[in-house]
């Protein structure tokens with residue numbers, strides 16, 4: 375059985391110069407800490423090899439150029455989001471080392487999504503796919519379901535799919551580790567991991583994405599395109615149906631069971647938060 379050995383971040387910070395590391399530690403100890411952002415931050419600090427407060431827009435552009443060369447657009451976007459969020463944290467706490475214009479406009483580096491013929495699933499199509507999953511008969515179909523949900527629920531990149539087999543999951547923390555990034559997974563994926571706890575091992579190949587989606591297409595009576603479902607169709611569907619909880623890192627599908635309404639004061643109105651946040655402090 376393949377195993378994944380992730381080196382805890384705390385060990386990876388040890389080689390950083392103390393003046394650089396302190397920014398990482400400060401963010402890590404903040405109440406806005408997110409491990410996925412932290413992992414990006416650490417990579418960026420290593421790349422820049424200078425304290426965060428003296429990183430310039432040109433340094434940032436150099437980083438993005440390297441990332442774009444070696445990563446998919448979504449990964450680059452994720453890095454930009456992480457650094458944008460971390461710089462806002464330092465600026466917002468009115469840290470004199472970080473003036474309000476620090477790394478201004480870096481969000482513009484985000485790549486505009488590549489135009490393609492990708493098409494999100496309609497409600498009827500999604501319902502048909504789920505009906506097929508309920509009726510699954512064999513292991514190959516279980517893999518198709520799992521791969522579909524990885525992309526649909528979490529927008530896992532193609533090259534990361536191999537790292538998200540059920541046996542790779544850190545079940546206690548509900549995360550997959552893809553290269554240096556930790557991807558939090560939701561209740562739906564947790565359920566599928568339980569269902570497929572023996573893992574898929576040798577039957578799991580990267581080309582399985584296309585095979586899985588082709589197989590799923592056959593069960594769609596109302597897919598009027600002259601091609602099979604593609605990875606990007608599922609990514610578009612993720613954007614259409616999966617929502618970020620405003621109160622926690624959880625992302626969940628827009629199914630009623632996943633969401634609750636909570637009263638927000640003093641706004642005196644109700645907002646949706648994920649059902650895992652029910653009873654939690656807002």
Ligand SMILES: [Zn+2]
Nearest residue numbers: 619622648651
């Ligand atoms: Zn939540």
